[in-house]
Amino acid sequence: MAKSAKSSFRCTECGWTTLKWVGRCGECQSWGTVEEAGAPSASITPTRVATSARPITEIDVESAHASPTGLEELDRVLGGGVVPGGVMLLAGEPGVGKSTLLLEVAAMCADAGPVLYVTGEESTGQVRLRAERLGALSPKLFLAAETTVGAVAAHVETVAPALLIVDSVQTMSAPEVSGVPGGVTQVREVAGALIRIAKERNIATVLVGHVTKDGSIAGPRMLEHLVDVVLQFEGDRHSQLRMLRAVKNRYGPTDEIGCFELSDSGIIGLPDPSGLFLTRRNEPVPGTCVTVTLEGRRPLIAEVQALAAPTNLPQPRRATSGLDTARVNMVMAVLERRAGVHIANADVYASTVGGVRLGEPSVDLALALAVAGSAKDVALPRGLIAIGEVGLAGDVRAVSGVERRLIEAQRLGFTRAIVPRHSEEPVPGIETIGVDDVAEALALALPGRRRRAKKAAAPAEES
Numbered sequence: 001m002a003k004s005a006k007s008s009f010r011c012t013e014c015g016w017t018t019l020k021w022v023g024r025c026g027e028c029q030s031w032g033t034v035e036e037a038g039a040p041s042a043s044i045t046p047t048r049v050a051t052s053a054r055p056i057t058e059i060d061v062e063s064a065h066a067s068p069t070g071l072e073e074l075d076r077v078l079g080g081g082v083v084p085g086g087v088m089l090l091a092g093e094p095g096v097g098k099s100t101l102l103l104e105v106a107a108m109c110a111d112a113g114p115v116l117y118v119t120g121e122e123s124t125g126q127v128r129l130r131a132e133r134l135g136a137l138s139p140k141l142f143l144a145a146e147t148t149v150g151a152v153a154a155h156v157e158t159v160a161p162a163l164l165i166v167d168s169v170q171t172m173s174a175p176e177v178s179g180v181p182g183g184v185t186q187v188r189e190v191a192g193a194l195i196r197i198a199k200e201r202n203i204a205t206v207l208v209g210h211v212t213k214d215g216s217i218a219g220p221r222m223l224e225h226l227v228d229v230v231l232q233f234e235g236d237r238h239s240q241l242r243m244l245r246a247v248k249n250r251y252g253p254t255d256e257i258g259c260f261e262l263s264d265s266g267i268i269g270l271p272d273p274s275g276l277f278l279t280r281r282n283e284p285v286p287g288t289c290v291t292v293t294l295e296g297r298r299p300l301i302a303e304v305q306a307l308a309a310p311t312n313l314p315q316p317r318r319a320t321s322g323l324d325t326a327r328v329n330m331v332m333a334v335l336e337r338r339a340g341v342h343i344a345n346a347d348v349y350a351s352t353v354g355g356v357r358l359g360e361p362s363v364d365l366a367l368a369l370a371v372a373g374s375a376k377d378v379a380l381p382r383g384l385i386a387i388g389e390v391g392l393a394g395d396v397r398a399v400s401g402v403e404r405r406l407i408e409a410q411r412l413g414f415t416r417a418i419v420p421r422h423s424e425e426p427v428p429g430i431e432t433i434g435v436d437d438v439a440e441a442l443a444l445a446l447p448g449r450r451r452r453a454k455k456a457a458a459p460a461e462e463s
Helices: 072-078 098-109 124-134 149-159 184-201 222-226 273-277 325-338 361-376 402-411 438-445 449-462
Strands: 008-011 034-038 087-092 115-119 141-145 163-167 204-209 229-234 241-249 257-263 266-269 288-295 298-310 318-321 346-352 384-386 416-420 431-435
Touching (some): 072 241, 087 222, 098 115, 098 163, 098 266, 115 149, 124 141, 141 149, 149 184, 257 273, 288 361, 361 384, 402 416, 431 438
Parallel strands (some): 087 229, 115 141, 115 163, 288 384, 384 416
Antiparallel strands (some): 229 241
């Protein structure tokens, strides 16, 4: 007798397969994600298809063009707007402003056609109150409070919207599937059903997703593979600045960001947010340095501040805000060892202005100048910016997009820039100075630095 085909088990997160059930995936180490995949089929029987395959040159692309949403910053990230039949996943921390953003987008898009906003977390009355506060009322904006995917399909059948917003996918459930709402099985089934509705009816769809405590999107990883666009809405709850970036985009670039300001009257797009990250002062202050960081394709002027204060503690304090703590410690070690800036017995505090987070290595040189200026109580010259990555040997390494950064700095009135050697792009209106290492940058930026270095070396030469 022939042996019957054995059932296999597959991980819903990474696709790892095994012949027996286990509680933990052997590939991605996730718990409770291994489910029975069924026995492999011996043969595949061809089925009748609704439409036959056609040459790619005969495919109509008019229906796939993006339609603007009315928010220029959102359209910038999406690559022009929402695409009919496209499914977007918007994720972000609680309270960052996801529902506020989508409610304003829904009101703007309602001018061009019906919009259906389905909420599973609030009542329709609560959404109406927020819409009145934001001024996002429209007769073509339909609200529904539902928690089952079948009810959402019924509303879609009745309203026939051009845009569907589901807030959020973790609150929806499919009664015919086991599991609690928000579980791996439920999220996968609900997302699959909503995607089928969007593709069959050519409806632009936005799904709101929750995030875990480490910032990743909750639910199976397969959810990000199924949708067409994955957007991440970021921002510090103590700051009004919000940033929208595309993690995945089948219809446009993934290196664009959108900047918004969250206020009591709603969310406002910021086409030029550089002024938010600078401090307006009459005289230069020791411990501050301005740099230009690239967020996607967009250059942003940002200010780095540092404060070095003597301490009697056996272990000096190190505190950062808006900067990577590991890189701050590395830059301080390079200053101590390679540039002769003595900060081992000082408390050092480093932060950014405006609540922006700077994780790009090009901020290293500005951080080094700010820390050294604070330690020596010397202010950098007015109109100076610093761009460059600092290595462990004290060298200043080249970074990408120097010309684009310098053009942005010149537009905002800066006249001098310290950049890595061989990166001195000729930009009218701004003087670029190339340096090889941190010590050379400190000698150029801090008055008197070079003279003190020569005096210190003179006795050694005489001996």
